[in-house]
Amino acid sequence: MTRASVVMRGANVVIIDKAGLVASVILILGITAAGSAAAQDPTTDPNQTRPADLETARGLALGSGARATAVSTSAVAYNPAGMALARSYHIESQIHFEPASGRFAFGGGIADSSTNKLAMGTSFVGIMGNGETGYSGMDGRVAFALPLGDSFAIGVSGRYLSLGREGKAPPGTDQDAPVSEGFTMDGSFALSINVIRIAGIAQNFIEVGGLLAPRRFGxxxxxxxxESFTISGDLLADIDSFPNPEVITGGGLEFLAGGVVPLRAGYRYDSGREAHAITAGLGYTDANFGIETSLRQDVGNTDDTSVMIGLRYFVQ
Known part of the structure; x- marks a missing residue:
């Protein structure tokens, strides 16, 4: 009995040792997995990183850009062909702040469709991250638009972006490697038929890699x-950010109160990120000068906020 008890106790000791070993292995694997998750680079996770889109205060306030009705400096950002459908010469500066990521963007643009038949525009934005996560860098563009008759135009823009990682790179990743860098292009057409505006758009159609400049078509x-009321809707397919193409859609309303106060509201939906956003904006504009503010607030699965302020000078 005593010997059997000793053997049983010995067996119990062995069982306990094996159980302890298994538990230790599970614990180590769990800690390793948690560490890997904590070290995951947000710039490789489409649910944590939005594309580094060029925005304007008007476009942000109107949901998804209101691309068919974009002219002047907004056309440089959303629909280059739109520059040719309105005669203007505008200079704009802007500040863009995202509180959740602590990221600032500063820059401006010029759009001239009055000096020559070939409309031209340019923009440059410097992006400052929080130093710990995400990205920082620069985004520069040059855009051209050519009217083909009174109601149709084509446009193209060249874009160079250089966006580097903020903070420590995850294991196995080159610390100095850019998150997204290279040259890409946008192309579009714009059609005006009485009060109707139609646009076809290809964004970033030269692939540069990464999540910050995905190819989109729509x-x-x-x-x-x-001169007082505008309504516009957009539909784009993102073919790069997720395993299958996903949709970005939305729209907005714009009313120019008293001829000087633009009032804007909109909605945006990103199916890949399951992100809904409501947008709004207001400002002041006269014959020479304009100031605009806008807000985008995610609701539902995400709670990101974007705030923009834009200043515009009307040369012509």
């Missing part, structure tokens, strides 16, 4: 009623 439709 279109936009809008109505421009007089």
């Amino acid at each position: 279109g936009s439709v809008g109505l421009v009623i007089g």
Whole structure:
């Protein structure tokens, strides 16, 4: 009995040792997995990183850009062909802040469709990250638009971006490797039929890699009623950020109160990130000068916030 008890106790000791070993292995694997998750680079996770899109205060306030009705400096950002559908010469500066990521963007642009038949525009934005996560760098563009008759135009823009990682790179990743860097292009057409505006758009159609400049294709439709009321909607397919193509859609309303106060509201939906956002903006504009503010607030699965302020000088 005593010997059997000793053997049983010995067996129990062995069982306990094996159980302890298994538990230790599970614990180590769990800690390793947690560490890997903590070290995951947010710039490789589409649910943590939005594309580094060029925005304007008007476009941000109107949901997904209101691309069919974008002109002047907004056309440089969203629909280069739109520059040719309105005669203007504008200079704009802007500040963009995202509180959740602590990221600032400063820059500006010029769009001239009055000096020559070939409309031209340019923009440059410097991006400052929080120093710990995400990215920082620069985004520069040059855009051209050519009217083909009174109601149709084509446009193209060249874009160079150089965006580097903020903070420590995850294991196995080159610390100095850019998150996204290279040259890409946008192309579009714009059609104006009475009050109707139609645009076809290809964004970043030269692949540069990464999540910050995905290839997108789609279109936009809008109505421009007089000089006071605009409504526009957009639909784009993102073919790079997720295993399958996902949709970015939205739209907005714009009313020019008293001829000097633009009031804007919109909605945006990103199916890949399951992100809904409401947008709004207001400002002041006269014959020579304009100031605009806008807000985008995610609701539902995400709670990101974007705030923009834009200043515009009307040369012509």
